[in-house]
Amino acid sequence: MRLLLDLGNTRLKWAIVSADSWVARGAVAWEEDVAAALAQAWRPPRQLQQIFGASVVDAAREAQIERVVMEVFARQVAWVRTPAEACGVRIAYAEPQRLGVDRFLAMVAAHASEASPCVLAGIGTALTLDALTADGRHLGGLIAPGPLLMQQALYGATARVKPYQPGAIRDIADNTADAVVSGCWQAVAALIERFATKLATPAGGIQRLLLDGGDAASLLPLLGVPAELAPDSVLRGLDVWAATPASS
Missing domain, CATH: 3.30.420.40 (ATPase, nucleotide binding domain)
Structure with a gap:
């Protein structure tokens, strides 16, 4: 145990x-x-x-x-600290230790569950994006503010854009509260879609897109490309790591 x-x-x-x-x-x-x-x-x-x-x-x-x-x-x-290679995953960074261990373990979990090309999106305080090939090669990724952090940054940097009421996510907003919330959440969704589309193959289309993080379920309906939730990816990756003889 x-x-x-x-x-x-x-x-x-x-x-x-x-x-x-x-x-x-x-x-x-x-x-x-x-x-x-x-x-x-x-x-x-x-x-x-x-x-x-x-x-x-x-x-x-x-x-x-x-x-x-x-x-x-x-x-x-x-x-667990991010290695250059482990559990079938090979990190793209020249200095692997600079890649967040959460991103590494999410890739370990994804590769262990299905050896297929995939894009992993972690939607929490930060938005992280990573691309993984079917043979476990990490191609690299992106980092941006998550939707809530994006909202907080906007509120903190402006004098008149303030959350005077809770906002709702809409396609097009007719008030400031909705406009801020909608703009931030749609910006995150658009970046995920762009990243996934850039990695699409002519034969297979968009690769498997896996979402995890505290805001993953809220973001899923905003995406215009197929995606699925992959909850607890860090814990599941840890479990794979722990079951690998070299880690014990």
């Missing part, structure tokens, strides 16, 4: 896995009392053989999670 930890920008997601089944899972936002929430969720402690973590946050929050894990399970966290 193993514990998997995904430390994202907004929240921490976790899963306890036994063989091929997820025994327990949960999430906690960083604005909450993370230590107390996890200690309660993990008790009574299970007998774990492995604990793997993936993190895009600072060292202080990693250390906080390490302390909770040690207190509850009396075990160390094995942090």
Whole structure:
């Protein structure tokens, strides 16, 4: 049995896995009392053989999670860092460690589930896009603000564009609140579509497009190209990593 930890920008997601089944899972936002929430969720402690973590946050929050894990399970966290090649995936970056481990593990999960060309879009605080070939070769990707971060940046940089009421996503807006929300969400959708279209092949058309992240479900209906949700991709990639002999 193993514990998997995904430390994202907004929240921490976790899963306890036994063989091929997820025994327990949960999430906690960083604005909450993370230590107390996890200690309660993990008790009574299970007998774990492995604990793997993936993190895009600072060292202080990693250390906080390490302390909770040690207190509850009396075990160390094995942090996964992006390698040049592992689990059938080969990273395009000349300095692989500069690629977010969340992006690497999402590609690992996608490649393990189906060896086909795909585009991966992570829609959260940031928008990340990556292209992966059928044989696991990472072609590269893009990073942009996510839709909510884009809205916050616009509000912060302007004097009169303010959220005086909740906005709604529309094709064309007749008020400022709707215009801001619609513009940001449609901009993200358009970038995803452009990225996927650029990688389309004459024979096969647009490749498999997989969406994950906190805002993936909200974005899916805005896309004009076929796409599917691939939830918990970082945790699923961690599970593949943990089951690979070289990682243990």
